[in-house]
Amino acid sequence: MTQIDLTGRRALVTGGAQGLGEGMARALAAAGARVVVADLQDDLGPKVAESLGDGHGFVHLDVTDDDSWGAAVGRATGILGGLDIVVNNAGVEITSLIVDLDPAAVRKQLEVNLLGTALGIKHAFRAMREQKSGVVINVASVAATIAFPGIAVYSATKSGVDRLTRVAAMESGKLGYGVRVNCLYPGLVPTAMGAGLANDVARIGLFGSPEEAVGAVVELTPSGRLGEVADMADAVVFLASDAARFINGAGLPVDGGMGM
Secondary structure, eight states: OTTSOOTTOEEEEETTTSHHHHHHHHHHHHTTOEEEEEESOTTTHHHHHHHHOTTOEEEEOOTTOHHHHHHHHHHHHHHHSSOSEEEEOOOOOOOBOGGGOOHHHHHHHIIIIIIHHHHHHHHHHHHHTTTTOEEEEEEOOGGGTSOOTTBHHHHHHHHHHHHHHHHHHHHHHHTTOOEEEEEEEEOOOOSHHHHHHHHHHHHTTSSSSHHHHHHHHHHTOTTOSOOOHHHHHHHHHHHHSGGGTTOOSOEEEESTTTTO
């Protein structure tokens, strides 16, 4: 999305070592922002940051840990000289029928997807409120708006991300922080997570094969295809830009119409 200029903006992207997060980090950098990739993957993350060029960086981050957030944001602001954009992208999906739910898997999704996003908003606000400007973009999912079998807990956590987004935007406004908070609802993208979901819903008997599961998703999508990483990354660049300056507390579907 080269027509949007984010030169001078400073961004942190969680889960930026691969998949959607990597694509978002690359798109922000291509638009002119300096980017810190934040991830648990200390092998992949630095390589992504290095490939972005000079002025970018990597920080280790466990999004479920408050102290890790504090340290990561401190290091990121040291690298960048401040912080203007936080993309709370890190997430996990563990497929299961409700009758087979594993409490440990439920807790993991709650902690990464919901607690991780809440802590990301907390530390973004603390880093940005004095400058009275900034943008937080939370990554929810089309799963927050549809009833797709096998992903009940994931869907619930992503619905929670939507509510967190809206309340956070209101708090920011009421307290005069000047930070916009929005979220996007990606459709299914054939990243490692998306491919894993197709395999998993077939494995537990909801579809005859992964290909059948993908076909069902496409059938539900008016645009007639799966999403691409670039579709989601371009939406993040837009929400981070001044072109979205009066968009606040909103959820942007980037799902080809699947969740309408």
